[in-house]
Amino acid sequence: MNKRRDFLKASGALALTTLFRPSDIFADSLAKKPIGLQLYSVREDMSEDPQGTLRMVSSIGYKSLETANYADGKVYGMEPVFFKNYIQDLGMKLRSAHVGGPRSYDPAKKDEALDWWKKAAADHKIMGAKYLIKPSMPIPTTLKELDVWCEYYNAIGEITKKSGLLFGFHNHAREFESIEGKIMMDHMIAYTDPKLVCFELDVYWAQKGGQDPVEYLEKYAGRFPVLHIKDEEEIGASGTLDFKAIFEAAYKQGMKDYFVEVERYNFEPLESVKQSFDYLNKASYVK
Known part of the structure; x- marks a missing residue:
């Protein structure tokens, strides 16, 4: 049986005391920071x-x-109401969701595409989400193609707004490449309605794309209510991102929520996200 399955079988209260020292979890980790x-x-x-x-x-x-x-209307196989109640009982809440939607977009089938987003918005409203985030997109080759996506995002934003959610887009590194002399991400920010579309700045991918996350937050203040706090592996492990400056700039421009994301690990994933949590929990600049 694989190690991860063994690890998860030990998720009861008694097992937690063996997987993590009580002093680690209850003294260092449980915090009031959101x-x-x-x-x-x-x-x-x-x-x-x-x-x-x-x-x-x-x-x-x-x-x-x-x-x-x-x-299919579920999250991790759970119905929206069940998921909401389950995490609430654990003292957590859903603030944001990455939802892919139709991978490609054909303006001739706009209504069909928007029907998918109506269903997604309704389900995530039940779960209490604030943001509905598209995590990626096909990279256009012309500004005309990119404008079609911007129009599509504005239309999705109209849909999600009716359900009380804010639609957003999450960047990787490629969105900082240039199309016809313009940086794709800059163009998207300029040609989407700030009342309908926000952006979730992934600070790691922004830096990988050649941008200074702090300067980008300052340049487009107000467009990033939510951030991905990310590093090469665990938060703070690489020493290449200035998280203090990033958090200070993010708060100043209006950040409301932020999420740790770890994609590559030095440890088991749950240990990696624990170390990342502890790093931010101990940081005086994190509110």
Whole structure:
């Protein structure tokens, strides 16, 4: 049996005392800070045992969640009402969700595409989410193609607004490449309605794309209510991102929520997200 499954089987209160020292969890980790976690960070654990993994995430101290597994009206196989009640019982809440939607977009089939988003918005309203985030997109080759996506995002924003959610887009590095002499991300920010579309700045990918996350936050103040706090592996491990400056700039420009995301690990994923939590929990600049 694989190690991860064994690890998750030990997710009860008694097992937690053996997996993590009580002083680690209860003295260092449980905090009043609303530190959020993108559940993609523990994607294999969530696939094998979503409820057990959520218990572990709660025990680490995370209070806020961002999901990444919406399909067929369910999240991690759970109905919206069940998921909401389950995480509430664990002292957590859903603030954001990564939802892919139709991979491609054909303006001739706009109504069909928007119907998908109507369903997604309704389901995530039930779960209490604030943001509905598209995590990626096909990279256009012309500004005309990119404008079609911007119009589509504005239309999605109209849909989600009716359900009380704010639609957003999450960057990787490629969105900082140039198309016809213009940086794609800059163009998207300029040609989407700020009342309908926000952006979730992934600070790691922004830096990988050649941007200074702090300067970008300052340049487009107000467009980033939510951030991905990310590093090469665990938060703070690489020493290449100035998280103090990033948080200070993010708060100043209006950040409301932030989520740890770990994609590569030096440890088991749950230990990696715990170390990332502890790093932010101990940081005086994190509120």
